[in-house]
Amino acid sequence: MSSTSAIFSSAQNILDTIEARLLLSPDDLRSITRQFLKEFELGLGSYGYPMAMIPTFVTGVPDGSEVGTFLALDLGGTNLRVCRVQLHGSSLFTLTQQKYKLSESLKTGEASALFDYLADSVDAFLTEEGVGVHGARGRKGVRREEGQMFDDDEDEDADYLPLGFTFSFPVEQTALNSGKILTWTKGFAARNAVGNDVVKLLQDAFDRKHLHVRCVALVNDTVGALLSRSYTAGKSILGGIFGTGTNGAYLEDVSKITKLGPNHPAVARGGKMVVNTEWGGFDNARITLPSTPYDNILDRLSINPTYQAFEKFISGMYLGEITRQLLLSLVDAAPTPLLFKGKSTKVLNGHYGLDTAVLSLVEEAWVAGGDDAGEGDAGEGDAAGEGLTNGEKPAYPGPPAFSPTLTLPPHTILPSSLPPHPTPRTLSALERVRKVIVKEFGFGGDGDVSLGDAAIVRWASGLVARRAAGLSGCAVGAVLVQTGFASLVGGVNGDMKVEGENGDTHGEGVNGKKEGVEGAREDGTIGVGVDGSLIQHYPRFEEMVRESLRELVGSEVERIVEIGMAKDGSGVGAALCALQAIKQQPDILMNQAHQAPKVTHSYP
Ligand code: ADP
Ligand code: MG
Numbered sequence: 001m002s003s004t005s006a007i008f009s010s011a012q013n014i015l016d017t018i019e020a021r022l023l024l025s026p027d028d029l030r031s032i033t034r035q036f037l038k039e040f041e042l043g044l045g046s047y048g049y050p051m052a053m054i055p056t057f058v059t060g061v062p063d064g065s066e067v068g069t070f071l072a073l074d075l076g077g078t079n080l081r082v083c084r085v086q087l088h089g090s091s092l093f094t095l096t097q098q099k100y101k102l103s104e105s106l107k108t109g110e111a112s113a114l115f116d117y118l119a120d121s122v123d124a125f126l127t128e129e130g131v132g133v134h135g136a137r138g139r140k141g142v143r144r145e146e147g148q149m150f151d152d153d154e155d156e157d158a159d160y161l162p163l164g165f166t167f168s169f170p171v172e173q174t175a176l177n178s179g180k181i182l183t184w185t186k187g188f189a190a191r192n193a194v195g196n197d198v199v200k201l202l203q204d205a206f207d208r209k210h211l212h213v214r215c216v217a218l219v220n221d222t223v224g225a226l227l228s229r230s231y232t233a234g235k236s237i238l239g240g241i242f243g244t245g246t247n248g249a250y251l252e253d254v255s256k257i258t259k260l261g262p263n264h265p266a267v268a269r270g271g272k273m274v275v276n277t278e279w280g281g282f283d284n285a286r287i288t289l290p291s292t293p294y295d296n297i298l299d300r301l302s303i304n305p306t307y308q309a310f311e312k313f314i315s316g317m318y319l320g321e322i323t324r325q326l327l328l329s330l331v332d333a334a335p336t337p338l339l340f341k342g343k344s345t346k347v348l349n350g351h352y353g354l355d356t357a358v359l360s361l362v363e364e365a366w367v368a369g370g371d372d373a374g375e376g377d378a379g380e381g382d383a384a385g386e387g388l389t390n391g392e393k394p395a396y397p398g399p400p401a402f403s404p405t406l407t408l409p410p411h412t413i414l415p416s417s418l419p420p421h422p423t424p425r426t427l428s429a430l431e432r433v434r435k436v437i438v439k440e441f442g443f444g445g446d447g448d449v450s451l452g453d454a455a456i457v458r459w460a461s462g463l464v465a466r467r468a469a470g471l472s473g474c475a476v477g478a479v480l481v482q483t484g485f486a487s488l489v490g491g492v493n494g495d496m497k498v499e500g501e502n503g504d505t506h507g508e509g510v511n512g513k514k515e516g517v518e519g520a521r522e523d524g525t526i527g528v529g530v531d532g533s534l535i536q537h538y539p540r541f542e543e544m545v546r547e548s549l550r551e552l553v554g555s556e557v558e559r560i561v562e563i564g565m566a567k568d569g570s571g572v573g574a575a576l577c578a579l580q581a582i583k584q585q586p587d588i589l590m591n592q593a594h595q596a597p598k599v600t601h602s603y604p
Helices: 003-022 026-045 104-108 111-129 132-136 198-208 221-233 265-269 293-300 316-331 356-367 375-383 424-441 451-482 510-514 533-537 541-553 555-560 569-584
Strands: 067-075 080-089 092-100 161-167 171-175 178-181 213-219 238-242 246-253 272-276 526-531 561-565
Touching: 003 316, 003 451, 026 451, 026 541, 067 111, 067 569, 080 111, 080 569, 092 111, 092 569, 104 111, 111 198, 161 198, 161 569, 178 198, 198 213, 213 221, 213 569, 221 238, 221 246, 221 272, 221 526, 221 561, 221 569, 238 451, 238 533, 246 451, 293 316, 316 356, 316 451, 316 533, 356 424, 356 451, 356 533, 424 451, 451 541, 526 533, 526 569, 533 541, 541 555, 541 561, 555 561
Parallel strands: 067 161, 161 213, 238 526, 526 561
Antiparallel strands: 067 080, 080 092, 171 178, 238 246, 246 272
């Protein structure tokens, strides 16, 4: 072997090794799901586990008939939102909202400054929306205007506007309207907050500003997604978030939340309760998570090393950064750079410089025109860099049309899974990807980025996103098994024989199980509400989640899982939760003992 070809073959090895480490086999997916189920049980049994399995005191999901008007405040990610939500019944709602910026200094400064800012934002919203609370200042209570909060209630004195607070961080909840902050996640680190009651922190800020607003319910965004999806699309069993972070909440039997203890009133009452899993903290010990060097760098340089391990593989905050680390390792590869001829840019050099949204742009450029694409081409697009679940090199449909004028430059190094002689359609897809890279990475022009570079960037970002979707499938699959809607292929102890492909032949017992399982819809579908920019915008994210699900619970169950966006989940969910709070405690909005405001409907 000449020294040049030795370099090329070792370069190819580097790429192939990366690919092998990022692909998850069906066995990987199943053992991760098994670990998930173990950690569910630990968290339901005792306090203090990273996957905290937090009881939310939400004891059912709505059915769409609920009515009322509420404020909602949403803190937990990239934006702060204030909303006014009107539930009309018949699964319909109206929502008006304003977004407010959150600076880094607010996220990491004193908690009181952060909560003052929240109160100021609510104040600004009420002013802008012309809600009557300002007329109440210096008076006894809130002036009610027609069509405002609780239009049914004629009472003019002493009432507060009800607000549901979507606070999407781990909180050990003790009631619908109280809970202590356990830890910050997703880049927040405000001082003097952990250990405090988050509802009190907010209410104190409202009171300091003499705002007649009462925080009646504390809601996680996952719970919001579950409730709002149930309200708009029929009862659901799981709410999942795939945005800045990732997390899920599901409907559990109270009897399985054994850490509540036998004397807890909720246990005496029985029935169901929504549990906020905090699955972002799954497998912090990294027993089953497939860490690569890029994951390790990301974790080491994060503000919470070792914590939120699962989230760091999956969510919008991190996928761009994992990809950036991977790409940089190729830029810096020795003895020969494998990307951009060893050149980098400001975007690539900056910590968190590559936004996950850019991964979506790359993928969109790659699949663009896919709908009207000829079969062969779409197939080829599909195959490149993929093959999550079969653990083998992807097969390419037919021999690619070889055209000497359309080949990549000689000695272009690509992973073995990419076709060396792309079709004209693939080349035009690569041209589109190159344009995105030049623009989003901040290169000087097309000359800085070869088509081979474009192929490698799309391959790398596709692998990172695919792994994220596969792991997301493990979380969803674990909930399906935990709730009795499915059996895990291979058994929860991994001791059952796996036959056939895609779980088709081993869905045994699954049908028997799902009938009569509480929470299934009348039409037999299993509802899952999701929210977050990643699942909403990354091309085919849901499809890849489903692929993973098929390996875990079989295609019979996967087919009846209905995954839908929980539109405005945090706003509508907070409103639904506030409604439940008022039902449980009718005088919660009163300044003095007064008649309760009328609430037209409620859910169990
Ligand atoms: P939040 O989680 O704060 O409520 P989002 O659901 O909008 O908000 O998620 C924001 C996260 O999603 C950010 O980390 C951002 O990088 C990522 N993101 C934004 N747009 C896209 C997109 N088009 N594709 C993939 N990820 C995106
Ligand atoms: Mg959100």
